[in-house]
Amino acid sequence: MPELPGTRHPMTGNEMSPDAVGGMEHHDFDVLVIGAGGSGLRAAIAAQEAGARVAVVCKSLLGKAHTVMAEGGIAASLGNLWPEDNWQVHFRDTMRGGKMLNHWRMAQLHAQEVPERVLELEDWGALFDRTSEGLISQRDFGGHRYARLAHVGDRTGLEMIRTLQQRAVALGIEVFMECTVTELLLDRTGETPRISGAFGYWRETGRFMQLEAPSVILATGGIGRAFKVTTNSWEYTGDGHALALRAGASLVNMEFVQFHPTGMVWPPSVKGLLVTESVRGDGGVLRNSEGKRFMFDYITDYFKDETADSEDEADRWYDDKINNRRPPELLPRDEVARAINSEVKAGRGSEHGGVFLDIATRRTPEFIMRRLPSMYHQFKELADVDITKQSMEIGPTCHYVMGGIEVDPDTEMSKVAGLYSVGECSGGMHGSNRLGGNSLGDLLVFGKRAGDAAAAHADAMATDRPKVDPADVSSAKQVALAPFEPTGEHTENPYTIQADLQQVMNDLVGIIRTADELERSLVEIEKLKQRAQHLLVTGNRQYNPGWHLALDLRNMLLVSESVAKAALTRQESRGGHTRDDFPLPDDVWAQKNLIVGLDATGNGIELTEKPLPEMPDELKKLVE
Template sequence: MDPGESGPQGGLERHLYDVVVVGAGGAGLRAAIAAHDAGAKVAIVCKSLLGKAHTVMAEGGIAAAMGNLYAEDNWQVHFRDTMRGGKMLNNWRMAQLHAQEAPDRVLELEEWGALFDRTDDGLISQRDFGGHRYARLAHVGDRTGLEMIRTLQQRAVDLGIDVFMECTVTELFRDETGPRPRISGAFAYWRETGRFIVFESPTVVLATGGIGKSYQVTSNSWEYTGDGHALAMRAGASLINMEFVQFHPTGMVWPPSVKGILVTESVRGDGGVLKNSEGERFMFDYIPEFFKAETADTVEEAEGWYTDKKNHRRPPELLPRDEVARAINSEIKAGRGSPHGGVFLDIASRRDAEFIRRRLPSMYHQFRELADVDITAEPMEVGPTCHYVMGGVEVDADTEQSIVEGLYAAGEVAGGMHGSNRLGGNSLSDLLVFGRRAGHNAAYHSHRLGGARPTVSDSQVKAAAAAALAPFEIAQDPGRRGENPYTIQKDLQDVMQRLVGIIRTAEELEASLGEIARLKERATRLAVEGHRQYNPGWHLALDLANMLVVSECIAKAALERQESRGGHTRDDFPGPDPSWGARNLVLTLPGGDFTAPVHLRHQPLPVMPDDLKTLFDQ
């Protein structure tokens, strides 16, 4: 029985496209624009409303070596910073392309109407950010992501690209009649009515973002349930680097009304400092020897800076995010945390109120309105918050195609670019650079096929519909004891927060895998009451399969990697191990069945060419 409809395919829609882009954040919009410009018929499918993508949360800026403040900045320095920030586990080719192409992508945004802050000379202004040697983040106050989305969205609408809003993809179709499997389309449903949609397309670009809703405390919004990661695995693609989860150093921990909301790195870039409960500015105690040796000749603690070899002064609060997050975590564990389990971020005592309101208008108004916190007059209580996953779909660096023909990925859902730790600001330029590449190559792939397009069979559509409706069937079966999706999500978030958090041990990771296996078994009995219309319980039931698979990938890879590197810290293996620095962990899902155990294997890291290696000798 199909609740609310007259059959399992009641009201089924079918659409034919050259390229289907899943996700409408920066990567998805840029991919759609590129595919359209290459002559493809394009659809954008987004889980939420257009314009509500998580890209708007990226407030600080777009990292691009434009040289507007420091003429000596160039793509080679940006490449080197990115590789060092990722602890050399990055895909070198992706890091190279990103550094080389980011300036052009920023200028392109400006041509399309983005209104950047300017220098006195009228150039695009650039600000300091953690891990970047030079000030290179092009910015629009502290709402850069919002301006990017506004600009790209307007461009996509002007081009007439079809958009399916509040529409969730639950399956990717593969045509297996040829010499090798290839993407043939996607199955989705309208969140408002529950009616099903079939997209027939020889290419799909995944731009679905991250996995943060598997954790209790996260900056991520409700959409971030690992959909793209899991869809790719179920279609036969592989994931890499999933053990590396970035905990942003400064998410609000108090008041409860803003718990988990990020305090942009721009606050520290514009002079904010971190203090413990004793009023000490503790970050000077956590400058790694690597950074002291590479960048610091002198430390002027009285002025609050360390000075690099070119006489540029930098605060230790702008070390890479993994270093800052671990330092905050150490202060909290040592009993020097704030009353609500964080530390204090203070800009009020270092900048006047007019400066703060001008440079950080969104931060000021957001916390004033939501929490009655005046950042011009008092410090904020902040702590590490699950923010970003460095791991994702394994793609070809130049084309962004996965190991499955016709399946592409860009943005946070793709792996490799950031290695074990992402530098702030690299996310927005990542979206632009690789979103464009994914869209172009998807369009070219579709054109090359001509009339020999893969097909979607009726049996595939019926199977996808039956899988989506299974929670209703279980609820109506008096002989089966159903499980509540909200209970399972709560239990999963507890497991991930408690056992797979910022500091990990083998014992806890093994326990987490046991818990996740039990949750996966319980999830086979998810039961949902009611009808398909306006049913958030049903929506969550469909998301849970994705969350469980991705969580298993994180925990399994974290247990396997016996070292600490970037966003992955093992208490029982506290330092980096050179042998682990030369390999990736690759995860696959045999048979595409989410109830099956995830398979893990080791894979050598791509070897960097000698001409790029010399950059690290300078």
């Protein structure tokens, strides 16, 4: 592939200078944030307010972050509806929801600090729904003892992004939109490698860019595009996970992938699109094809004491919430997803392979339109279903990965100096299963902490800034351009490989797993990795989505291998990881995490076991 792939702008037809086409931009900052979702923006704001020169790089447009899909609310023990609620109860719920595999310190910091972060968001202009007393309203969500989700209808994530984006713009933070980072750059001249910046390109023109910074914060989101049915948008290709691995960082808990129990099932064009948990929190119930409210058959011992075991008791909770034994539809997401999967497998599913979510028989049209406006319009416009009169057809969909980059709980720094991680690409906070509503709080709490720490690290490096190695930049260029000049006679289409990968992950590494299927998945992923070495991309670097996908595939294949290998190794069922051949939790596995790193070849992954961090006695008492 020649360095100058074209000389005319594809939209205007105007002549482009050689530098504009094939040259490389250079930028220098103190803190570079990769990703412009809730965690990335909150980190950028914190770093900028700490005095650092900050830039944000985002793969798509500012404001189009996947954070907007977190519709239900922000879990925070404000106590506006239940004065009994406090950070200790929220900590307990988070640890129990994660089946005790969470990093206790992250769960503690989150529960303690998220109320302040919510009030801060309100100070910046977020327009939360209100109680009759004028306080921030809070709603129920699965796994939370009390109604604690601060919300804006069913558009909370959108309001968060709007508020943070407005704050970032007001602070003058520089944003590079529609740019993709393909490699992190390291200074290896000292005893240990240090982050020195990142290499990427403009998606519109294909022009390369070198971004130098002593602190880099990864906020790239999840891995859902490796699966066939997912709520995730096209950006979620595991970029942060893979970038960190190639830079020498480690990942934790990669076997735990959350399948949200309620994604749209019909029509096929929107299969997997998220149906917010708010529908169940506001009174929606699940029924099978026989009309039975089946969740009462799936109450596990772990939650038996606090879950209603009859329709009468559950209905009383919806009406007055005095008995505080929650309906089984509000069990944690992993429990509900497995129950739906079991009903479908037993032949009691809907016509299109899901079950029915019914709120129309429990709530008035006015209530539904006020509390769930996005869900009403989503089903009306996309499926011609009026949820004020009809049931929704839903089923499990790949939604969130609990696994991510292993970080220090207080600073969010990885084991690579200067490299930080926040949000969904960070691991440890949620253990084996994330409670609904904990994601937005996670973004705010640890976004601020990462931004503060990254700014402090950059300041400490002021007199000894890490240097970029020109050889690394040259190598990154070569890797990026390789799809234009494939090796060998046989060539592959990136779209075909992605479709094959999604099918493998769907069929062999899905919601229910076995050793045989996981072993087969690893064989198939290895074949796909070999095929990916012969990718062919035609055209030039301008407006070339095939090229973009070819580069994303490197990351998707790496994180898919990480998930499959960790899932094969963990011989138990826990949280988002269910093994048919090991259907019960195992006390031995409850004491350790699986850590993923690159192997000696740099092309595959290896696993190590690591004991859980020891929890202080005063916190043990809260969860016992």
